[in-house]
Each structure stands twice: as C-alpha cells, then as structure tokens.
Amino acid sequence: MRVKYSKLLILALVSSLCLVVFYSKLKDAMHTQRDMIKNQSITADTHRKPTTADTHRKPRTTTVKPIIKKKSKNNTPLKLPQLTISEDFIKFIPKNGAFWNRKLHSLLRQFDVAQNQTHEDPRHWFRCQPESFELLQTNIQDIQSYPLLYREFLKGMECRDPPVVIDQPTKCESGNEAEQVFLLFAIKSSLNHFERRQAVRETWGREGLYDNGVQVRTVFLLGQSLEDDPNLDKLISLEAQQFQDLLVWDFQDSFYNLTLKEHVFFKWMLDNCPQVSFVFKGDDDVFANTQAILNHLHSLEPEQASSLYAGQIIFDATPLRDQNIKYYVPQTFYEGPYPPYAGGGGFLFSGNLLPYLYHVSFYIPFFPIDDVYTGMCFKALGITPVKHSGFQTFDIREQDRENACVHKDLLLVHQRTPQQTMRLWRNMHSSMLTC
Incomplete structure (x- = not known):
C-alpha cells in the first residue's frame, strides 16, 4: 500500500512539473x-x-528648413550651364536706398564670388531663413505701413525650395523619341478654379498629337489653400488622379507667391521635361488658339526659336504707388523702372532657356509681381522680348469678344469665363463657320 502511494505521489509530482514547464x-x-x-x-x-x-492634407505651421545641396532625380548634383548676367541689366536697375535694389546688387556681388568657385549647384549658396521683422524694420523704416500680405511676402523672400505635394513626373515621358513634347502649356491656377481648368482641358489645353505630328501637354500650377479657405485637399487629390495634370507645391497660393511658383516650375521642368521645345505660360482664364500658336512656332527661324520670349510686351512701365491697387509697390521697397516684359496672362518662351532662367533666378530677389520678375530674368540673360500682335492680354474690342472669326487670327485673349471659352472653341471649330 505504501509503495502504491509512493508511485502515485511521484506521478503527481511529474505531472505538476510537466504543467509548469x-x-x-x-x-x-x-x-x-x-x-x-x-x-x-x-x-x-x-x-x-x-x-x-x-x-495631401492641408499644411499647418511648419518649421522652415534650409536649402541644401540636394541630388537630382538621377542622384547626381544639379548641373546648370555657365551663366553670364547682362551688363545692361546690372546698369538698368539703379543702385539706391530701396530694399529690393540693395538686395539685388548684394546678390550680384555674391554671383561674382560664385563665378570664381567650383560650385555647380547655386542652391549651395542659399539658405531658407525667414527674414525677422526686426531685420526688415532695420532695413525698411516704414515697414509698418506695408500691407500685411506684403510683409508676409518679405519674410519669405529667401525661401525658394518648397516640397512638391502632388507631382506628375512622367508628364513629358514618351516611348518614342520622335514624339517628345513640342509645346507645354503651364497654366497658373488656384485650388478652387476647377471649372476654369476643366474648360481648358476640353478646349485649347487638350493634350495629344496635333498637326505636323507634334505633341502638346498641359500642367496646372498650384499652391496650397490659405488659412481661412475651405479645405479642398480631397477634391484636389481626386482631380489629380483623374486628369494627371496638377502640380501642387507646399506654399500658400497668394498673388505675391506667383514669383515663387515661377521659380519652382523652372526647377520642375529641369527635372521632368528638359527636352520640351517651347513653353506657354499663362493664366487659367485666358483663351488661347492652340493651332495658331503651333503655326507661329513652326514659322520661326532657328535663331528665333532658340531664344524666344514673346507675348504682349509692356514697355516703359514703372511701379504703382497706390496701396489700393493690386500691383502696388512701396517706394522704399523698389525704386526704378521696370524692364520690358511680356504680360503674365500668357507668353511663349524657348524650352532650352529653362536652365539659364532657373540659374539666374537665384541672383534676382523675388519680386511681388511675377511677370515683371520674369522680364527681369530674361533681361539679365540678355534676351529681348518680342512683341506679337496676336497676344491680347488686355482683351480686344468689346463688340468682337464673341466673334469666332476674330479669334481665329489671335494667339491669346484675356479674360474669358469658362462658358465663353467653351462657346468660342465650339464656334471656331464648327463646320458651319464662314470667315
């Protein structure tokens, strides 16, 4: 009995040990x-x-990061051609006490130093450091009298490299080298302008193969919504997926940031569309005659085509000093004349000028009026704008604005509503039209 009990005890202990293990x-x-x-x-x-x-979410307050010597998409430093800044441009902008004038001539001295260095990427020389109000007040004694948006523009004048939020990196790609993009429509737009963009897509900005076998592509250039605007991120995301023609950068889409939009577009072109023959840059409320533009480009002599900067040219313009005017420029900010420039509603330029335009834009401070700034960049390159009567950025006679025959001989008119654009395009291409 004792032996049996011992066996049972041993069995219980072994069982307990197994359970523990x-x-x-x-x-x-x-x-x-x-x-x-x-x-x-x-x-x-x-x-x-x-x-x-x-x-694609709406940006909040962010820490501004410095511009560094980044790599391009092929993992090599950005290489730009040797740059020469025109002496005529240097002499044209007077040296005086205005803030922008002083800033320009300071950058030109920096350019002289850079020319003696081995740096190939101009971004190496620049850092995104928002100007403090104390610095601005030291350099602009009446800064308090500037409109709020103007002061915001001044704070960010050194920030040139916002990230791309929505990109179209394959926009200019083609499996056939013979089908490289001949003309790119680069249209300045705003987030809430869907109706305008759609009118462009369905009419003069339609992508595809045109007469003479040339390829036309279209992109819309956008920033981000302002703080008080409704959040349209989801709608913009869906639009970008559907049409694949939106470029959105992470900066506020305001009038004074149109110059920044110009600068980042130059960089995007260098990365994604370096072989484009010509660029049409304009607003989303213009009416353009695509075939007439293509015919004009085909008529150019090689020398004209290689250095083209054409549109409705504004000569002898000077800054407007009335604060109630959209194009107001304070006298303590800029003093002097404007160079001849193409009206920003729409103009044409040669694609091979893009690397030079991007390079020189680092040495010309951002100006709050984008078409004036573009004119400065071209003048700095020694390129004279060409006046073309087919560009009517200030519109035509009121009695002709619905006349399809009149528009057949024009390259561009400004402004047209989406409904007017659709109607004009339909009438111009009607088989019943007799001109």
Whole structure:
C-alpha cells in the first residue's frame, strides 16, 4: 500500500512539473508573439506608403528648413550651364536706398564670388531663413505701413525650395523619341478654379498629337489653400488622379507667391521635361488658339526659336504707388523702372532657356509681381522680348469678344469665363463657320 502511494505521489509530482514547464513555454510563446505583432505594427507604420490624407492634407505651421545641396532625380548634383548676367541689366536697375535694389546688387556681388568657385549647384549658396521683422524694420523704416500680405511676402523672400505635394513626373515621358513634347502649356491656377481648368482641358489645353505630328501637354500650377479657405485637399487629390495634370507645391497660393511658383516650375521642368521645345505660360482664364500658336512656332527661324520670349510686351512701365491697387509697390521697397516684359496672362518662351532662367533666378530677389520678375530674368540673360500682335492680354474690342472669326487670327485673349471659352472653341471649330 505504501509503495502504491509512493508511485502515485511521484506521478503527481511529474505531472505538476510537466504543467509548469508547459505553462512556462506557453507564456514565453505568447510574449514572443505579442512582441512580433508589436514589431510588425511598428514596421508597417514606419514603412507604409503615405495615404492620400497624409500626402495631401492641408499644411499647418511648419518649421522652415534650409536649402541644401540636394541630388537630382538621377542622384547626381544639379548641373546648370555657365551663366553670364547682362551688363545692361546690372546698369538698368539703379543702385539706391530701396530694399529690393540693395538686395539685388548684394546678390550680384555674391554671383561674382560664385563665378570664381567650383560650385555647380547655386542652391549651395542659399539658405531658407525667414527674414525677422526686426531685420526688415532695420532695413525698411516704414515697414509698418506695408500691407500685411506684403510683409508676409518679405519674410519669405529667401525661401525658394518648397516640397512638391502632388507631382506628375512622367508628364513629358514618351516611348518614342520622335514624339517628345513640342509645346507645354503651364497654366497658373488656384485650388478652387476647377471649372476654369476643366474648360481648358476640353478646349485649347487638350493634350495629344496635333498637326505636323507634334505633341502638346498641359500642367496646372498650384499652391496650397490659405488659412481661412475651405479645405479642398480631397477634391484636389481626386482631380489629380483623374486628369494627371496638377502640380501642387507646399506654399500658400497668394498673388505675391506667383514669383515663387515661377521659380519652382523652372526647377520642375529641369527635372521632368528638359527636352520640351517651347513653353506657354499663362493664366487659367485666358483663351488661347492652340493651332495658331503651333503655326507661329513652326514659322520661326532657328535663331528665333532658340531664344524666344514673346507675348504682349509692356514697355516703359514703372511701379504703382497706390496701396489700393493690386500691383502696388512701396517706394522704399523698389525704386526704378521696370524692364520690358511680356504680360503674365500668357507668353511663349524657348524650352532650352529653362536652365539659364532657373540659374539666374537665384541672383534676382523675388519680386511681388511675377511677370515683371520674369522680364527681369530674361533681361539679365540678355534676351529681348518680342512683341506679337496676336497676344491680347488686355482683351480686344468689346463688340468682337464673341466673334469666332476674330479669334481665329489671335494667339491669346484675356479674360474669358469658362462658358465663353467653351462657346468660342465650339464656334471656331464648327463646320458651319464662314470667315
């Protein structure tokens, strides 16, 4: 009996030991599995692709980061051609006490130093450091009298490299080298201008193969909504996916930031469309005659085509000093004349000038009026704007604005509503039209 009891006791102890070992193993396994799940969750969160909400959400207050010597898409430093700044431009902008004038001539001295260095990427010389109000007040004694948006523009004059929020990197790609893009429409737009963009897509900005076998592409250039605007991010994301023609950068889309929009567009072109023959840059409320533009470009002599800057040219313009006018420029900010420039409603230029325009734009301070700034860049390159009577950026006679025959001989008119654009395009291409 005692022996039997001893055997039972031993069996109970062995069983208990097995249960302890089993429980210990099970507990370890559960810990291991939980750790694996946790690690997988962390890994998935770290390496997941950004969602639409992540990449396109409305920007909040951000820390401005410095511009560094970045790599281009082929992992090599950005290489730009040797730059010469025209002596005529240097002499044209007077040296005086105005803030912008002083800033320009300071940058030109910096350019002289840079020319003696081996730096190929001009971004190496520049840092995005928002100007403090104290600095601005030291240099502009009446800064308090400037409109608020003007002061905001001044604070960010050195910030030139905002990230792309929505990109179209394959816009100019083609499997056939013979089908490289001949003309790119680059249209300045705003987030809430969908109706205008759609009218352009359905009429003169339609992409595809045109007469003479040339390719035409279209992109719309956008910034981000202002603080008090409704959030249109989801709608813009859907539009970009549907049409694949929106370029959106992370800066506020205001009138004074149109110059920044010009600068980042130059860089985008260098990265994505370096072989484009010609660029049409304009507003989303113009009416353009695509075939007439193409005919004009085909008529150019090689020398004209290689240095083209054409549109309705404004000569002998000077700054407007009335604060109630959209194009107001304070006297303590800029003093002097404007160079001849093409009206910003729409103009043409040669694609091969893009690297020079981008390069020289680093040495010309941002100006709050974008078409004046573009004229400065071309003058700095020694390129004279060409007046073309087919560009009517200040519109034509009122009695002719619905006349399709009149528009057949024009390259561009400004302004037209989306409904007028649709109607004009339909009438111009009607088989019943007799001109």
